[in-house]
Amino acid sequence: MLEIKSQLGKLNSLTLSLAFLAIIGIFGLFAESSYTSYFYGMVELLILAYSLNIITGFSGYANFGHVVFYGLGAYFVASFITLLHPLGFIPHTFLIVIAAGGAVALLALLIGVVVLRLRGDYFAIATLGIVFAIETTIRNIKWLGEGRGLYFIGKIPLYDIKILYSYLLIIAFAVVLTSALILRRRLGYGLRAIRDDEDVAEVMGVNTAKYKVMAYAISAFFAGMAGGVMALFFSTAFPEYFLMGRSVEMFAAIILGGVGTLLGPLIGATVFWMIKDALLINFPYYHLIFFGITLIALILFFPKGILGLLNRLLAKKGKVLR
Amino acid sequence: MSLELFAQTIINGLFIGFLFGLMGLGLTVIFGIMKVLNIATGAMIVLGAFTSYWMLMLFGINPLIGIVIAGAFGFIIGVVIYQLVVRRVVRAPMLSSLLALFGVMMVLENIMMNLWGTNPRSIPVFYPSINIGLVAISGTRVVVSLLSIAVTLLLLVLLKYTYLGRIIRATVQDWKAATLMGVDVNKVYTIGFALGAAITLVAGALTAFVYPFEPFAGFRFTLYAFVIVVMGTLGNPVGCLFAGLIIGLVYSFTGIYWIPSMVPAVVYFVLILTFLLMPQGIMGRRK
Numbered sequence: 001m002l003e004i005k006s007q008l009g010k011l012n013s014l015t016l017s018l019a020f021l022a023i024i025g026i027f028g029l030f031a032e033s034s035y036t037s038y039f040y041g042m043v044e045l046l047i048l049a050y051s052l053n054i055i056t057g058f059s060g061y062a063n064f065g066h067v068v069f070y071g072l073g074a075y076f077v078a079s080f081i082t083l084l085h086p087l088g089f090i091p092h093t094f095l096i097v098i099a100a101g102g103a104v105a106l107l108a109l110l111i112g113v114v115v116l117r118l119r120g121d122y123f124a125i126a127t128l129g130i131v132f133a134i135e136t137t138i139r140n141i142k143w144l145g146e147g148r149g150l151y152f153i154g155k156i157p158l159y160d161i162k163i164l165y166s167y168l169l170i171i172a173f174a175v176v177l178t179s180a181l182i183l184r185r186r187l188g189y190g191l192r193a194i195r196d197d198e199d200v201a202e203v204m205g206v207n208t209a210k211y212k213v214m215a216y217a218i219s220a221f222f223a224g225m226a227g228g229v230m231a232l233f234f235s236t237a238f239p240e241y242f243l244m245g246r247s248v249e250m251f252a253a254i255i256l257g258g259v260g261t262l263l264g265p266l267i268g269a270t271v272f273w274m275i276k277d278a279l280l281i282n283f284p285y286y287h288l289i290f291f292g293i294t295l296i297a298l299i300l301f302f303p304k305g306i307l308g309l310l311n312r313l314l315a316k317k318g319k320v321l322r
Numbered sequence: 323m324s325l326e327l328f329a330q331t332i333i334n335g336l337f338i339g340f341l342f343g344l345m346g347l348g349l350t351v352i353f354g355i356m357k358v359l360n361i362a363t364g365a366m367i368v369l370g371a372f373t374s375y376w377m378l379m380l381f382g383i384n385p386l387i388g389i390v391i392a393g394a395f396g397f398i399i400g401v402v403i404y405q406l407v408v409r410r411v412v413r414a415p416m417l418s419s420l421l422a423l424f425g426v427m428m429v430l431e432n433i434m435m436n437l438w439g440t441n442p443r444s445i446p447v448f449y450p451s452i453n454i455g456l457v458a459i460s461g462t463r464v465v466v467s468l469l470s471i472a473v474t475l476l477l478l479v480l481l482k483y484t485y486l487g488r489i490i491r492a493t494v495q496d497w498k499a500a501t502l503m504g505v506d507v508n509k510v511y512t513i514g515f516a517l518g519a520a521i522t523l524v525a526g527a528l529t530a531f532v533y534p535f536e537p538f539a540g541f542r543f544t545l546y547a548f549v550i551v552v553m554g555t556l557g558n559p560v561g562c563l564f565a566g567l568i569i570g571l572v573y574s575f576t577g578i579y580w581i582p583s584m585v586p587a588v589v590y591f592v593l594i595l596t597f598l599l600m601p602q603g604i605m606g607r608r609k
Contacts, residue, residue: 062417118597120416121359121556125548126597128361132545133590140584244541248424255421285436292428299422300410 013262013322014180020266021046021176025169029162036161042273043168044226048246049253049265050175051222055215056251057260058188060195061116064247065127068134069104069220071241073227075138076100078150078237085155093156094167097228104224105217112216116209119198135242149238159232167229175222180262182218183322191215195260245288249276252295258307261322267306327578330457335574336567337459340467341528343566345543346550347474347559348522354557355494355514356412358419362403362427363522363547364540369430370396370526371535372438375445385445385531389469392527393520400519404512412511427540434537444534466528473524474563477517481559490514494557542586546573549593555603564604568592 024046028039052066077100084090115126139147182188190211193201202208231237249272257268275294279287302308311320345367352360360366373395374388383391403426411419449461481487493500493510501507529535529543550569554561569589576588596603 056417060415060417062420064420114594114598118601121353122552122597122601124359124416124420125552126594129545129548129590129593132542133587136584136587140581140587245428248421248428251421251424286432288432289429289436292425292432295425295428296407296422299418299425300407303414303418 012319014176016321017176017180017263017266018173020270021169021172024270025172028165028169033161036165038277040161040165040168041277042270043165043172044230045249045253045273046266046269047168047172047175047226048223048250049257049269050172050179051219051226052250053254053260053265054179054182054219054222055212057254057264058182058191058195059212059215060260061119061212061216062124063127063216063219064124064251065130066219066223066250067242067244067246068131069108069223070227070230070246071138071237071239072104072107072134073097073100073224074231074237074241075144075150075227076103076224077228077231078152079144081152081155082150085152090156093159093232094170097167097171097225097232100228101221101225104227105221108217108220109213112213116212116216131242131244131247135239138242139239144237147239149236149240151236153235156232156235158235161233164229164233167232168226171222171225171229176262176266178218178222179265182215183262187211187214192260248295252291252298254305255298255303256305258305261307263321264305264307271306326456331574331578332571333457333459334463334578335571337463337467337570338532338573339567339570340470340563341463341525341532341566342546342550342569342573343554343563344470344473344521344525344528345547346554346562346566347477348518348520348525349547350551350554350557350559350562351477351521352515352518353551355490355518356408356511357416358408358412358423358515359416359548360518360522361420361423361544362430364542364544365427365430365434366396366399366519366522366540367526367529367543368434368535368537368540369399370523371445371530372434372526373523374527374530375443378445385447385527388445389524389527392523396520396523397516399523400516401512403519404515408515409508409511431537431540438537440536440538442534442536442539445530447531462531466531469528470525471563473521474559477521477559486513545586546589549589549596552593553596553603555605558603558605561603561605568604 024039024043028036028043031039048066048070052063055061055063077096080096080099081090111130115123118126138144144150190201190206193204193206194208194211198208227241230241253268253272254265255268256272257266258264276291279290283290307321314321349360349363352358370392373392374385377383377388377391378385407422407426408419411422447462449465451461452459452464481490489505489510492503493505493507497507546569550562550565553568554565572588572592573585576585
């Protein structure tokens with residue numbers, strides 16, 4: 001009985017997430033272009049939050065360097081287009097974005113094999129450093145445009161923001177469905193076992209190393225694609241994409257919503273984006289101070305996020321959202 | 323590759339290494355006592371630099387005394403941050419304390435930016451350099467290094483020979499047992515965090531002697547401090563000093579023989595090597 005109920009709970013969350021996402025999607029698609037960019041940022045954060053949730057939420061590994069995959073995705077798209085353009089053959093740009101995501105995922109496999117051997121504090125430090133290491137390296141490679149960024153303006157047609165927004169929407173639906181799938185499959189159970197106690201999980205026969213690296217690569221895949229679309233938007237990959245603050249935004253989003261849940265990143269990213277925008281507009285110079293205070297307050301007082309609060313209300317009706 | 327340049331690079335690295343060691347020291351004290359990783363280290367370093375700078379600019383206070391003031395200010399800031407934020411996440415999962423302190427970092431950095439702008443500043447101090455045979459040693463760096471060593475020694479004496487030090491060590495060994503013996507763990511943590519913050523701000527005041535600084539200059543130092551702390555065995559002050567010297571050498575060799583801006587990447591590479599080859603650090607015992 002309990003099993004059925006929890007299955008039902010997941011189904012509810014998935015339907016809710018998809019419906020919610022569809023509403024955001026429609027708003028963005030049919031709004032005026034200037035509003036679309038607002039929704040663009042929201043959906044992008046949503047993808048990043050969901051992808052971070054796959055590694056950090058499900059397996060409990062605090063990945064502070066998630067933004068690195070976003071930046072790398074942008075650089076892969078820029079590199080692919082720069083390489084392909086002289087050949088006179090450029091496939092559909094969405095295919096390039098997928099390829100870039102794949103390349104980032106491969107790179108994440110390599111990084112993950114090394115970095116995921118570390119736990120807790122060491123893992124957090126290591127991922128924090130990755131951002132720095134990769135950014136400085138890129139800034140020193142001539143072919144990648146050093147500090148100026150890798151331009152490919154004119155090599156692909158300029159896109160209307162609505163087309164790029166629809167790319168993002170497809171990725172967003174994909175990441176929500178993937179998250180739901182992972183949660184129901186062996187991988188999801190394995191990851192949550194790792195989160196609860198990695199040593200026990202290993203003794204119980206969970207192939208922890210493999211599961212962690214898989215989760216890491218999957219999360220990198222989606223973050224990379226989001227970065228790739230951003231590169232198409234500016235026709236450039238900038239070193240500024242590796243902004244540490246982005247990593248924190250993603251964290252804030254999943255904590256605000258509810259870490260390790262299916263619905264959490266969606267709620268968190270949406271609410272966070274609205275708060276951030278309101279703060280930015282009203283307090284252009286001080287918004288980051290407020291942002292910092294909000295982050296602290298969230299962690300101290302609402303560690304389970306908005307979903308935790310909702311569940312407390314729903315508990316009387318015997319329902320649980322995940 | 324001339325011998326002079328090589329010797330000079332070593333000297334430069336060593337005499338900046340002591341300062342790096344001090345940057346790690348504040349972090350390692352806090353981690354050693356309460357297992358909390360102070361990611362706001364870089365912001366605190368810059369705050370220390372600013373404290374000393376404004377003491378000089380507004381009141382004409384000698385930067386050497388400014389260091390002491392920075393330390394005192396750091397202690398106060400540390401008490402405030404501990405009581406407001408860290409106290410509630412000390413026993414929470416590591417992710418919580420890291421993110422909460424990330425929030426602290428953002429608040430500190432952006433307050434500094436709003437108050438003082440983003441122009442790089444520096445403290446105009448100059449001590450004549452000393453020539454020994456092939457190499458010249460910058461006098462400023464000698465002063466900074468001596469003071470860094472002095473602070474480290476002071477801390478060691480405090481931990482080893484005072485009553486407070488004994489309480490701190492007892493808490494580190496087993497906080498539950500310490501509580502049962504009548505130790506007010508919360509108070510020990512407050513003092514520990516404040517002590518770490520004070521050392522970090524002192525390191526910042528000394529950094530201002532050598533490097534220009536602006537509100538967002540700190541994050542690079544956080545990375546270096548992390549590497550030093552891990553390399554020197556988490557929670558070990560002496561290891562911290564030695565690891566600082568190693569990172570100082572890495573820093574100066576990368577700067578002279580390769581590209582200065584590649585330093586963070588190389589330091590990171592060293593970090594990963596440390597993690598993989600000797601996760602216990604240079605002072606750790608192999609198990």
